[in-house]
Amino acid sequence: MNKFISLLKSNYESLLLMVVTLLLLLAIYKPHIQLKQDVHNYLLIADVSQSMNAQDIKLNNKTISRMDYTKHLMKRVVETSSCGTYISLGVFAAENVGLLLMPLEVCANYDEIIDSIDHLEWRMAWRGNSRLSFGVKSAESMFDYLNIPATMLFFTDGDEAPKVNAINILDLSGVQIGKNLLFVGVGGHQPVPVPRYNSSNKWIGYWSSDTKENSAGAVGNTYSDSGKDEPDPIVA
Numbered sequence: 001m002n003k004f005i006s007l008l009k010s011n012y013e014s015l016l017l018m019v020v021t022l023l024l025l026l027a028i029y030k031p032h033i034q035l036k037q038d039v040h041n042y043l044l045i046a047d048v049s050q051s052m053n054a055q056d057i058k059l060n061n062k063t064i065s066r067m068d069y070t071k072h073l074m075k076r077v078v079e080t081s082s083c084g085t086y087i088s089l090g091v092f093a094a095e096n097v098g099l100l101l102m103p104l105e106v107c108a109n110y111d112e113i114i115d116s117i118d119h120l121e122w123r124m125a126w127r128g129n130s131r132l133s134f135g136v137k138s139a140e141s142m143f144d145y146l147n148i149p150a151t152m153l154f155f156t157d158g159d160e161a162p163k164v165n166a167i168n169i170l171d172l173s174g175v176q177i178g179k180n181l182l183f184v185g186v187g188g189h190q191p192v193p194v195p196r197y198n199s200s201n202k203w204i205g206y207w208s209s210d211t212k213e214n215s216a217g218a219v220g221n222t223y224s225d226s227g228k229d230e231p232d233p234i235v236a
Contacts, residue, residue, distance in 0.1 A: 040081070040085060040150075041085060041103065041151070042081070042085070042087050042088070042151055043089075043090065043153070044077065044087065044089050044090070044153050045090045045139060045154045046074070046090070046092065046120050047070070047092045047130070047156035047186075048091045048093050048120065048122050049128070050122050050128065051130065051157055052065065053065050053122055053197070054192045054193070055192065056190065056192045059072060066186045067121065067122065071120055074089075074117045075114055077153065078106060078113050083106065084105065086104060086105055086148065087106050087113050088101050088146060089101040089113070092154070093124070093125035093130070095134035096126075097135055099145070103150070129161055129162070131160065132156065133164065136172060139152060139181070140175050143177050149180075151182060152177065153182050154184065156184070158187075193207070195207075
């Protein structure tokens with residue numbers, strides 16, 4: 001041991017020169033080690049039709065709405081995504097998907113993405129219908145518009161209004177985004193009433209069970225109740 005220490009002392013200048021030379025070589029050639037890391041880009045789509053206001057999901061022993069649970073799931077996706085992941089956000093209502101956020105890098109824009117998710121609500125809807133097959137078709141166009149490889153997570157309770165029949169069914173055989181599209185079902189296993197709110201987001205009752213079968217509930221532009229629900233939102 002003593003001989004080794006003596007050898008180091010007597011040759012420390014040579015050893016120091018070797019270390020400096022090695023560091024210079026490293027600086028010139030810039031070697032790097034690639035660590036395997038799975039990075040996925042996501043397009044998060046939220047169904048904002050009024051049935052998403054139904055409360056039939058428990059989270060932390062509290063019953064919450066399908067919309068609130070959707071926001072919870074979306075935020076979990078954002079929170080668990082690695083840096084380098086790009087997140088975009090959109091909403092579905094009636095027959096179309098609308099884009100709220102272009103793809104943003106998750107770490108640099110974390111607060112903005114979370115804040116946008118927190119503000120999702122039913123009043124973003126532009127009509128009262130909920131036509132999922134048409135929504136898928138619209139989502140395909142939106143996916144092409146983004147022009148980045150991504151997985152589309154479509155959060156919905158799957159409640160069609162009006163119900164699909166032989167007249168309004170849409171052929172989706174030509175849709176090409178199947179491998180990139182994942183439906184995330186939101187809702188309980190038992191039927192529950194759909195709350196009804198006015199434009200101030202004040203709860204004023206429930207929708208009747210047959211409303212969505214009629215044009216007034218489906219289209220949302222013929223109902224008016226000036227007595228207790230003024231002004232009535234057009235999406236109602």
